[in-house]
Amino acid sequence: MTLNQRTEALSKIVLNNLQHQHDWTNLKTHSQLNLPRTIIYGLPPKRLYVHPDEQVEIIKAEKEMGGDRIAQEAELEWVLPLHLSEKWSPAQFAAVFDALESRPPGSPDITREEEEKSPWLAWKGSRRGKRVLLATVQDDSTVTYYWIHEGLVKPRQN
């Protein structure tokens, strides 16, 4: 198998896993000249990542509104398929982050007025940091998912 075929097979496994095990929709592949490999993006069934500071803002806003819950819509996310036997250097991870926008193509636009009106929305728009879902594939077809953020991002309080 050539390298290309190998990464293609990897993408297929992850695509399958996301679609059938995790119920993702709108799954697409994305390739770019300066990207080390083809990357996937798609829409998870529920929102996958909330920054701790955003969570604080959401809770504040919910309190002001009188305790109603603010519905959290899912966001499009990047997925980087990798095999467990691979070894990547910080330089390669940096190349991926440098090549990508923080929001995958087709993410809904959020205007500045909307962000000012409800500050937590900015975390889906202008304040969203670059993050990629690391999909690590094992030979037995297990796929594990880990967030990898660019820069210093404080941990969530799970």
Place this chain on the structure above:
Amino acid sequence: MAATMTFQSPVRISLIAGRFLVFDIEGVMILRKHHGLCGVLTGTMPQNPTQNLFLGLPQELRAEEARLLVDRGAAYIADESSDHLAKLKEMSGPDSKRREEYLRELKERRRTAKKLFDEEKEMVKKQFEGKRAKPKKEKGKKEGGPSLLKASAESVVKSAALKETLPAITPSTSNAMLGASGTSGAVPDEDLPGSSAFYRYLNERGYFMTPGLRFGGDYSYYPGDCLRYHAHYLSNCYGWNDKIPMLDIVTSGRLGTAVKKSFMFGAEREEEGKKEGDVRMFCVEWAGM
């Protein structure tokens, strides 16, 4: 005590057997308060060296920490073994200026000691007089003698002062020999670990660092003083082109999440083998799916 008044920055870092140690509690406090540096306390009790739960001074610093402080001008490094010999050499020889200074300092100390002794004597005397004041008064009226006694005592004190017999003292420190602070030691670039730029980047942003083994990484980073906060990151530093096994990222990410931290790894950017002081870092967390 007196140290609070006499403490002079920069902080003295003693380089002993390749380790960077701070022996001065004031120095330790300054480093912690103003430079975001908590180091590692390594001193144990001489009488019970096996106890290792409550360690005290000296505080040990990493090479990159010592270097950062020196670059900031907050500390200087004293290479103890070479300093010791150099200072001893300065002291030898009869015309040595340092020797003269030291002798003068010793004499000064003996004078102070004498002054203190005298003051104490005077105080005891006063107490003594106060207690006996009442019976003495009556006696004095009858005999009229104490004025004579007093005069003779005074003359004795005066003659003693003329000779100036100073008490012998045993100095408990040899600070006077040290003189002005020297900068005998340095942390050369080749002694710095690869994670130096990485550490500097985080220190400038207010993060405290402690050794990371207890959380399963090379370092743990705290968003502020490590007594006030839990660590946010367990962290490893790699070379820009080091190949990291994916299993390491997955296991560290998993471990980090289990202890409510995020696994942060990073490297100093390198362009054609040249380091640029620019640092990139990435944070890994379990995605929850």
